[in-house]
Amino acid sequence: MTGAGSPHSLRARLRGLRTAAFGADPAGERLERIRRSPNFADGSFQNPVGARTRPSGASMTEFAKIYFEKEARSRRAPTARVPVHPTTLADLARPPASGLRLTWMGHSSVLAEIDGRRVLFDPVWGDRCSPFDFVGPKRLHPVPVPIGTLGTVDAVVISHDHYDHLDLPTIKALAGTGTVFAVPLGVGAHLERWGVAPDRLRELDWHESAEVSGLRLTATPARHFCGRGLRNEQHTLWASWVVTGPDHRIYHSGDTGYFPGFSDIGRQYGPFDATMIQIGAYSEYWPDIHMTPEEGVRAHLDLQGGRPHGVLLPIHWGTFNLAPHPWAEPGEWTRDAAAEAGQAVAAPTPGEPFEPAGDHPTDPWWRALTRPIATPWRGSPGPRDPDVEPTSAGVPVDG
Numbered sequence: 001m002t003g004a005g006s007p008h009s010l011r012a013r014l015r016g017l018r019t020a021a022f023g024a025d026p027a028g029e030r031l032e033r034i035r036r037s038p039n040f041a042d043g044s045f046q047n048p049v050g051a052r053t054r055p056s057g058a059s060m061t062e063f064a065k066i067y068f069e070k071e072a073r074s075r076r077a078p079t080a081r082v083p084v085h086p087t088t089l090a091d092l093a094r095p096p097a098s099g100l101r102l103t104w105m106g107h108s109s110v111l112a113e114i115d116g117r118r119v120l121f122d123p124v125w126g127d128r129c130s131p132f133d134f135v136g137p138k139r140l141h142p143v144p145v146p147i148g149t150l151g152t153v154d155a156v157v158i159s160h161d162h163y164d165h166l167d168l169p170t171i172k173a174l175a176g177t178g179t180v181f182a183v184p185l186g187v188g189a190h191l192e193r194w195g196v197a198p199d200r201l202r203e204l205d206w207h208e209s210a211e212v213s214g215l216r217l218t219a220t221p222a223r224h225f226c227g228r229g230l231r232n233e234q235h236t237l238w239a240s241w242v243v244t245g246p247d248h249r250i251y252h253s254g255d256t257g258y259f260p261g262f263s264d265i266g267r268q269y270g271p272f273d274a275t276m277i278q279i280g281a282y283s284e285y286w287p288d289i290h291m292t293p294e295e296g297v298r299a300h301l302d303l304q305g306g307r308p309h310g311v312l313l314p315i316h317w318g319t320f321n322l323a324p325h326p327w328a329e330p331g332e333w334t335r336d337a338a339a340e341a342g343q344a345v346a347a348p349t350p351g352e353p354f355e356p357a358g359d360h361p362t363d364p365w366w367r368a369l370t371r372p373i374a375t376p377w378r379g380s381p382g383p384r385d386p387d388v389e390p391t392s393a394g395v396p397v398d399g
Contacts, residue, residue: 021131021168022228023161023190026235030203034185034235037205044234045185045226048261051288053225062285075326078369082141082318085351089145098357100248100273105144106350107319108165110252110276115245117154117213121252121276122165123147123174129164129320131228136163137320140327144351147173154213158183159254160226160238161190164320168194182210182217186236190228206239218242220265222256224289242269251275251303255316257288258295262302271304273311274356280317280330290316290323293333294377297341308343311356318350318366328366329373335364336377 026034039045085091088103096113103111107129108122125147130136147170156179159165166187174181175195180202183191188203202210204219211217219239226236241252242265251265251272266272279296291299293314300312317330331347338345346360354360 019131020193021163023166023168024193026186026189030186030189031235034237037185037237039206039237045237047223047225047259048221049223049259051223051225051257053286053289075371076321076324078140078327078366079371080369082369083349083365084141084144085349085353088351088353089149091353092151096353096355098355099245100250100357101353101355102250102274102276102313102346103144103353104276104313104315104346104348104350106139106141107317108159108252108254108276108278108315110313110315111150111153112243112250114215114243114248114250117215117245118152119155119157119215119217119243120150120153120174120179121157121241122159122254123156123170124164124167125170125173126167129162129167129322131163137322139319140321141319141350153177153179155179155215155217156181157217157241157243157252158187159222159241159252160184160224161187161228161236162226162255163228164322165254166190166228171196180210180212182212182219182241184219184237184239186226189236204239205237214245216242216244218244218269220251220269221259221261222254223259223261224255224257240265242272244269248273253277253291253296253299253315255290256299258291258299260302262299263306266303266305271309274313275300275303275310276313276315278316279314279334280325281322282325282330283323293330294337296334297337297343300343301341308341311344311346311360312338313346313348326370326373328370331366332364332373332375333377336375340377 034040099115101113109124110121112119125143128136128138156174171194180200181191182202185203185205188201206219206221209216209218220242222238222240224238226238240254243250249272255278277296277300278291279293282290282292314334346354348354348361349365
């Protein structure tokens with residue numbers, strides 16, 4: 001049945017209403033490759049362990065009450081403009097003395113200069129993480145530098161296709177630069193729709209690697225989900241990433257809940273000179289897909305063989321309001337959890353470069369911009385909902 005009233009025809013009309021920001025669905029050989037993946041079963045990509053992706057039922061009602069309560073809303077925003085580092089471009093013009101330098105641009109966007117090459121993780125330069133320019137979470141600070149002034153980027157690495165990690169205007173700006181894009185399986189369909197040539201895509205399953213300009217980029221497991229619309233078929237993979245150069249190695253978590261696989265990743269690819277770990281946008285209502293600060297520190301230690309090593313750069317906080325917790329709580333509580341573990345943590349303002357082998361920023365700059373935060377860190381943000389069954393599918397919580 002393919003007439004005007006058929007389900008097939010309705011799906012086609014709905015696809016026609018989608019703007020370019022929604023991306024594209026995998027098809028053809030790309031879809032066949034997805035179906036052959038060992039991580040794809042029962043019609044969708046699967047997590048390494050079960051993960052519920054959103055609150056439901058009574059939990060959703062309770063969450064809405066908390067999220068829209070006036071006092072809670074005021075704590076989710078800074079009391080003044082978030083500062084950005086004023087001399088980012090001048091600092092980046094000097095090569096890193098140690099061969100490794102990281103620049104947090106806000107949220108999960110990080111420029112890594114590693115062994116003479118430059119890798120840009122999850123670049124989001126847009127004003128909102130949304131398919132629309134008039135609604136959706138709006139950034140709390142300006143981008144530290146215009147995307148067009150960064151200069152040569154050897155590789156752009158995308159962790160997954162949520163709007164706060166994969167941004168249409170940013171990708172379009174980078175599409176004309178000649179850089180290579182390393183993405184999880186299926187995500188290449190979005191990029192091709194936005195003008196990225198297929199020969200510049202490196203589309204990888206977990207534990208697959210690509211060689212780019214003398215670096216090895218490896219997609220590694222994460223515990224999350226995917227999708228850029230309300231109807232998510234889980235046909236694009238999510239990943240964390242390992243980048244290995246001749247002298248250094250680094251890890252970017254993307255978005256993930258805590259799971260035992262961090263230790264496996266550390267044994268196979270670590271230890272790391274630095275990790276970039278998601279520690280924000282957590283909630284008791286979705287405890288399986290984002291990490292708390294305590295879990296983020298634990299993940300770093302797992303990746304480092306169970307002991308403090310290297311530097312942890314907290315990401316996925318400070319730029320967009322995506323969860324009920326106070327705006328600066330992730331930064332503050334990561335300091336507490338790391339201090340208890342004896343682990344070094346960097347605390348740069350957006351755009352502030354630092355070298356993990358040298359001095360790194362530690363000043364809690366956010367304290368001047370937020371209401372008092374309960375300290376020290378004391379465990380999980382709340383009880384898990386025993387009535388919600390784990391699943392690997394759902395509606396995006398974070399964009």
